[in-house]
Amino acid sequence: MDVTRGDFSSPDELPDEIRDRGRDFDVIVLGGGDGTLNLAAKAVADIEMPMAVLPLGTANDFARTLMIPTDLAAACRNVVEGTDYGIDLGHCNDVYFLNVASIGLAVRACEYRSDTAKKWLGALGYVSNVYAAFRDTKPFGADVVCRGESHRLHSIQIAVGNGRYFGGGLAVSSDAALDDGTLDLYSLKPHRPGALLRMLPSLVRGPDKSIQGVQLLEGEAFEITTDRVMQINTDGEIKTETPATFRVLPGALTVKVPKAYVDQYGHAKRRRPVDGDRTR
The missing domain is CATH 2.60.200.40 (Tumour Suppressor Smad4)
Known part of the structure; x- marks a missing residue:
């Protein structure tokens, strides 16, 4: 596998780096926590390329949801062996x-x-x-x-x-x-x-x-x-x-996820009831 490191000097430049160069690669690999992923997600969605995650933050809630391992070696294997999987993106104002x-x-x-x-x-x-x-x-x-x-x-x-x-x-x-x-x-x-x-x-x-x-x-x-x-x-x-x-925004982002996640929670295995209000 050939790996190219992103060329930017501050986190605010990350989205433009992804939009400018992301299509030249097979997968965009992001190392960091939820804040880093939030910063990059819309840009990755815009270029319609898969994203892989190395959970290097303190909370790693996104990785936890998708069963992406926190062990760095296992997370790197997921970059190569993981399944391309469509997930939703939330939008609030702008x-x-x-x-x-x-x-x-x-x-x-x-x-x-x-x-x-x-x-x-x-x-x-x-x-x-x-x-x-x-x-x-x-x-x-x-x-x-x-x-x-x-x-x-x-x-x-x-x-x-x-x-x-x-x-x-x-x-x-x-x-x-x-x-x-x-x-x-x-x-x-x-x-x-x-x-x-x-x-x-x-x-x-x-x-x-x-x-x-x-x-x-x-x-x-x-x-x-x-x-x-x-x-x-x-x-x-x-x-x-x-x-x-x-x-x-349903299915707006493609992420590399472990096979274990697809087997347990894949799209075809869960159908949530649409009941709107569940107030107590």
Whole structure:
């Protein structure tokens, strides 16, 4: 295999490098974390070339969703032996995202984040940031339009997921996937600190309709308006704000994934029910 290293001096130049030179190669290999992948994803999708991932970040939520191994040698083998697999891309206003876009607690937690804690504690490090941010996050009202229906939410956290994982291993929904052609939204109602703490195991594995205090929606697009302007965290970076339009771009990106992922979660093996509102 011939390998050519990208020629750019700052991360902001990565998308242009991919668009200018990416078609000269068989696969675009990206080494880094979710932020690096977020930066590159739209450019890779634009040139319609496959992307391979070496998970060198601290959270690696995208790689976790697709069962891409964190062992570097195994990840390199996946570059060569992996299956080309189509996945969805999320879009929020003028920003693209792979994993999750969040409003509320996650934005404050992003401000509090510690790379050291995230590296050693994974999801628990993110959870600890969320718990610390809880005291500084005021509840907010939001109007959400999905599939022609309007929903009024009272929330401290709204997450819109394209993928399954975010924050080092938290799940946006118990059945979220990167290739199901839908976005998953959960809204966490205001709770007392003790009640929030008791809910954390459910938030780590992903909320489902059995969890009291969580409102769940799924759809191809959401329109979200909040009572006050709120910042939006997309894949760990604050890049836009409300009001916001979210939509999914089905199959917009091709990624090298292990055969084990295709065998377990391949397109033909999962058909999610289309039930729209799963509010509790």
